[in-house]
Amino acid sequence: MSNTNPLLDVSGLTKHFPIKGGFPIRRTVGAVQAVDGLDFQVAEGESLGLVGESGCGKSTTGRLITRLLEPTGGRVTYRGQDITHANRKQLAPIRSEIQMIFQDPYASLNPRQTVGKIISGPMEINDINPPGGREKRVRELLEIVGLNPEHYNRFPHEFSGGQRQRIGVARALALEPKLIVADEPVSALDVSIQAQVVNLLQKVQRELGIAFVFIAHDLAIVRHFSQRVAVMYLGKIVEIGDREDLYDNPRHPYTRALLSAVPEATVDEEPRERIRLVGDVPSPINPPSGCRFRTRCWKATEKCATEAPPLVQVEGNKPGHLTACHYPETEPTIPAPRLSKDPEAAA
Amino acid sequence: MTLPTPSAAVPLEVTDESVEKVTTSGDPKGGEGRSPGRLAWKRFKRDRTGVISACIVIFFFVIGVAAPLIAKLYGKDPYTTYASQDPSLLDAFSYPAGPNGGMSSEFWFGIEPQLGRDVFTFLLYAIRNSLGIATAATLLTTIVGVVVGVTAGYLGGKTDYLVGRVIDILLSFPSTLFFIAFMPVVYGIFVKPDDNIPTGLVVFSLIVVLSAFGWASIARLLRGQVLGLREREFVEAAKVTGASPMRIVFKELLPNLWTPIIIQSTLMLPAYVTAEAGLAFLGVGVTDPTPDWGVMIGRGATFYTEDITFLLFPGLAMVIFVLAFNLLGDSVRDALDPKSKR
Ligand SMILES: Nc1ncnc2c1ncn2[C@@H]1O[C@H](COP(=O)(O)OP(=O)(O)OP(=O)(O)O)[C@@H](O)[C@H]1O
Ligand code: SF4
Ligand SMILES: [Mg+2]
Numbered sequence: 001m002s003n004t005n006p007l008l009d010v011s012g013l014t015k016h017f018p019i020k021g022g023f024p025i026r027r028t029v030g031a032v033q034a035v036d037g038l039d040f041q042v043a044e045g046e047s048l049g050l051v052g053e054s055g056c057g058k059s060t061t062g063r064l065i066t067r068l069l070e071p072t073g074g075r076v077t078y079r080g081q082d083i084t085h086a087n088r089k090q091l092a093p094i095r096s097e098i099q100m101i102f103q104d105p106y107a108s109l110n111p112r113q114t115v116g117k118i119i120s121g122p123m124e125i126n127d128i129n130p131p132g133g134r135e136k137r138v139r140e141l142l143e144i145v146g147l148n149p150e151h152y153n154r155f156p157h158e159f160s161g162g163q164r165q166r167i168g169v170a171r172a173l174a175l176e177p178k179l180i181v182a183d184e185p186v187s188a189l190d191v192s193i194q195a196q197v198v199n200l201l202q203k204v205q206r207e208l209g210i211a212f213v214f215i216a217h218d219l220a221i222v223r224h225f226s227q228r229v230a231v232m233y234l235g236k237i238v239e240i241g242d243r244e245d246l247y248d249n250p251r252h253p254y255t256r257a258l259l260s261a262v263p264e265a266t267v268d269e270e271p272r273e274r275i276r277l278v279g280d281v282p283s284p285i286n287p288p289s290g291c292r293f294r295t296r297c298w299k300a301t302e303k304c305a306t307e308a309p310p311l312v313q314v315e316g317n318k319p320g321h322l323t324a325c326h327y328p329e330t331e332p333t334i335p336a337p338r339l340s341k342d343p344e345a346a347a
Numbered sequence: 348m349t350l351p352t353p354s355a356a357v358p359l360e361v362t363d364e365s366v367e368k369v370t371t372s373g374d375p376k377g378g379e380g381r382s383p384g385r386l387a388w389k390r391f392k393r394d395r396t397g398v399i400s401a402c403i404v405i406f407f408f409v410i411g412v413a414a415p416l417i418a419k420l421y422g423k424d425p426y427t428t429y430a431s432q433d434p435s436l437l438d439a440f441s442y443p444a445g446p447n448g449g450m451s452s453e454f455w456f457g458i459e460p461q462l463g464r465d466v467f468t469f470l471l472y473a474i475r476n477s478l479g480i481a482t483a484a485t486l487l488t489t490i491v492g493v494v495v496g497v498t499a500g501y502l503g504g505k506t507d508y509l510v511g512r513v514i515d516i517l518l519s520f521p522s523t524l525f526f527i528a529f530m531p532v533v534y535g536i537f538v539k540p541d542d543n544i545p546t547g548l549v550v551f552s553l554i555v556v557l558s559a560f561g562w563a564s565i566a567r568l569l570r571g572q573v574l575g576l577r578e579r580e581f582v583e584a585a586k587v588t589g590a591s592p593m594r595i596v597f598k599e600l601l602p603n604l605w606t607p608i609i610i611q612s613t614l615m616l617p618a619y620v621t622a623e624a625g626l627a628f629l630g631v632g633v634t635d636p637t638p639d640w641g642v643m644i645g646r647g648a649t650f651y652t653e654d655i656t657f658l659l660f661p662g663l664a665m666v667i668f669v670l671a672f673n674l675l676g677d678s679v680r681d682a683l684d685p686k687s688k689r
Contacts, residue, residue: 068586100583109581125594175588
């Protein structure tokens with residue numbers, strides 16, 4: 001991890017969606033605290049995985065980075081340039097460098113445009129004229145993502161979900177970006193096709209040296225794709241670290257719970273204890289005080305309710321492995337303390 | 348290069364390909380995509396009712412456009428009172444002397460009671476004028492409705508709220524009553540009470556007033572559509588690549604709105620034809636001697652006990668036209684939007 005000169009630097013990033021209500025005069029009656037103070041960096045060519053349950057603010061984070069949403073607070077810096085509140089004109093030079101791949105392959109392609117138009121659109125907008133013309137470049141891109149270049153004139157409805165997602169990848173690549181935010185790019189796809197698309201993204205990342213923010217709701221996919229992983233819970237990062245550190249030595253109870261839900265990779269191990277999280281994710285309108293995970297945490301104490309744990313390198317973590325918990329897990333392996341059959345081991 | 352390109356991708360892609368080949372095999376141009384528009388056209392061609400209705404509608408428009416030419420070939424015009432040149436055309440009570448309203452090889456559709464004008468050319472010009480007014484009103488309504496609806500939907504917020512209330516108010520008006528009340532007011536703005544109202548002003552006012560009350564429904568429909576489309580990811584994708592709001596509206600949203608726009612305007616035009624005729628009939632629209640469907644039917648209604656023929660031609664023509672256009676509208680909707688159920 002190179003903290004020295006990150007491509008993307010996010011600090012204290014916050015997004016609160018106002019809730020309007022009242023009649024006849026509508027006013028703000030509350031706020032959905034979708035994202036509440038995120039800090040992370042993405043180095044050039046690096047892939048950061050962003051993982052968390054549904055509704056924890058992953059998409060919102062992605063949309064804040066790509067500036068589809070206006071942040072409520074905090075700072076987004078791209079290559080040293082503050083883009084937190086940049087408008088469309090100010091963003092223009094950076095637009096081509098930060099691209100996005102969307103979750104829904106059916107909604108993310110305009111049904112009335114041919115594949116050729118969809119992929120050449122970004123070049124047209126940014127007035128990019130590749131040698132040999134845009135059409136040639138589109139054919140190249142189609143080839144890169146594993147589609148038939150002759151399908152240039154087809155419409156999205158003539159493609160399958162996986163193929164559509166490849167078109168979305170080609171569109172993102174059209175501007176030769178430095179950073180791609182991929183918002184659950186495979187979760188809408190059939191399991192048998194997911195691996196293909198992940199492999200395609202991996203190939204793109206390695207060959208073209210593009211940095212990724214890869215959003216997913218389960219840790220399994222991110223494990224193959226991201227060198228670094230951040231785990232989110234209710235709008236906050238609870239743990240972030242290099243892949244090996246995070247998977248082999250998860251310190252936050254929530255990370256453990258998520259990991260225990262990942263299907264067994266090896267067969268010879270004796271069946272792992274699964275941590276079953278009880279209760280629902282609290283509402284982001286009125287999140288719990290102190291540690292946001294405390295309502296579902298089996299180790300929660302008074303302190304957790306009053307004091308929000310800072311995201312720091314807790315004792316025993318490697319550099320760059322940060323955990324936000326007052327009582328980080330200490331055991332190296334997975335078995336959950338409370339559910340363990342052997343009370344000695346849990347102590 | 349060591350690409351972890353999945354070998355599993357190949358067979359899967361192949362199955363996809365073969366499926367596509369099967370479905371596209373009927374397409375003569377293999378590489379060409381089957382655009383949604385072309386698919387709709389294919390569906391439309393299979394719809395017999397739609398095709399026949401379209402022919403009838405086109406026939407009426409051709410007649411309207413070519414009215415002066417047809418009248419010239421036929422050798423008459425709608426203004427000359429032929430009875431004053433040849434008093435034998437009308438009987439003592441000023442009704443056509445010949446049978447069937449005076450239909451003959453010279454006056455194909457007979458002659459008008461009292462004034463003795465030629466019904467055929469009068470009807471030709473009536474169709475021409477009525478369709479002209481209705482078409483202009485439809486175009487203006489559609490343009491205003493689309494601009495307002497798309498703007499409100501895309502901008503949202505206060506603009507949307509304001510436009511929404513205006514639409515609510517307009518839609519709650521009993522519009523026919525308002526036309527009757529409003530038309531004299533509009534004339535009053537331009538002309539002194541006792542002066543003759545020039546036909547051009549009448550036509551202009553008709554188009555403006557019809558559109559002023561008509562745009563609300565199409566604007567509301569489009570606003571809703573845009574609200575839905577705006578949240579779609581392809582709009583966000585365009586934003587991420589730096590597209591301007593103009594480009595998003597015209598290149599991303601509008602192509603997806605043609606279906607409701609076309610459906611709405613095909614349903615609107617026949618409604619305007621009848622509305623315009625109704626206003627003329629009630630005496631607040633175009634007036635005699637300007638040829639107009641409503642004027643003709645209005646005059647025909649005063650004579651129908653003695654001379655049904657004079658009412659029959661314009662009445663039948665209008666029923667056929669409006670019916671055909673409505674059926675066409677339904678077929679267009681079925682072709683463009685096959686999932687919608689009536
Ligand atoms: N435009 C919006 N207005 C109000 N609330 C919003 C808006 N967008 C998102 N939210 C809320 O913000 C929270 C986080 O949403 P977000 O879409 O970022 O979650 P997510 O982690 O991407 O979930 P998922 O895995 O389901 O996609 C949710 O509670 C959601 O209801
Ligand atoms: S801070 Fe307390 S409540 Fe939060 S995760 Fe750690 S132990 Fe659980
Ligand atoms: Mg999401």
